[in-house]
Amino acid sequence: MTEKHRLIIDCDTGTDDAVAIMLAALHPAIDLIGVTTVFGNAPLTATTINSLSVLDLIGRPEIPVHAGISRPIVRKAMPSERFFKTDTVADPHGTYLDIPRTTRQPASTKAVDYLIETYRAATQPITLMPIGPLTNIAAAVALEPRFAEWVPKLIIMGGGHEVPNMTASAEFNIWADPDGAASVFEAGFNDVLMVPLDATHRALVTDKQCAAIGALGTPAAKATETFVTRRINSYEAMQKMDIPNSAPVHDALCVAALVEPDIITTKRCHVAVETSGTLTLGRTVVDTHHRSHQEPNADVAFDANADRFVAMLMETFG
Ligand code: BDR
Ligand code: CA
DSSP, X not given: OOOOEEEEEEEOOSHHHHHHHHHHHHOTTEEEEEEEEOSSSSOHHHHHXXXXXXXXXXXXXXXXXXXXXXXXXXXXXXXSOOSSOTTSTTOSSOSSOSSOOOOOOOOSSOHHHHHHHHHHHOSSOOEEEEOSOSHHHHHHHHHOTTHHHHOSEEEEEOOOSSOOSSSSSOOHHHHHSHHHHHHHHTSOXXXXXXXXXXXXXXXXXXXXXXXXXXXXXXXXXXXXXXXXHHHHHHHHHHSOOSSSSEEOOHHHHHHHHHHOGGGEEEEEEEEEEOSSOTTTTTOEEEETTOOSOOOOOEXXXXXXXXXXXXXXXXXXXX
């Protein structure tokens, strides 16, 4: 049997983060060794509790959850309020996930220390997958100059070239901590895969597919139906997709791409993050035509195979 992909997920759990955690924890080709949390879709306390609750639900409480940073690395808060009211139908996540809430506490080591010490000690490759604001990763880079060198592969859910979702220019994870994100793209990581909205909006899950996943009847399948249904209702209310009654499940596409790289189509580009533009704050500037004359620093996904993605969810959660 080929070796499993060892993985650490850094997340702001969230409905799509929750599906990503379940896919990683249950996929036979992945060894999810740890989860670190950050503010984002909800305050840090909630994203941490949500991560623990998801692992309880699928019977994987031995996977450690380490709480991270509760605000952007430079700014005191996100650049502005989000455009929807928390915990309404427009909110694709809700503060707490709609599953039984954990009674467990996160591990005593904080996320950034855990990340640095795990990579310092690693004797085998461990992919790092940030699927929330990049604050913990930026802090690890700032604290330990060799951190970027130690991480063999970084898979980031974030950014958008033609597709934004937070402002007319920017995607949420990058916008939420633009300074942290800029420092991560500049840090010299060996192998960066960026999975932006351009790809995740090509892997929409429809209400019918969502019901078919739920009908598999396992805890992970039923929870996925709950989470994706919430997402579909929110997208129908706020941001209709090209396919009626469907929604992207952004973060889970990163997990799918780890085990099946062909599920996405990529182009090698230089990516920088705008940290000061009044209209463009948090934009990922993807140099698709080499106008900056800078060496590419990421593989950027522009397309995805929706059928394979849904099939992987069904195979894994069934
Ligand atoms: C990203 O932002 C969050 O709301 C989602 O969890 C995902 O990581 C998509 O823009
Ligand atoms: Ca997320």
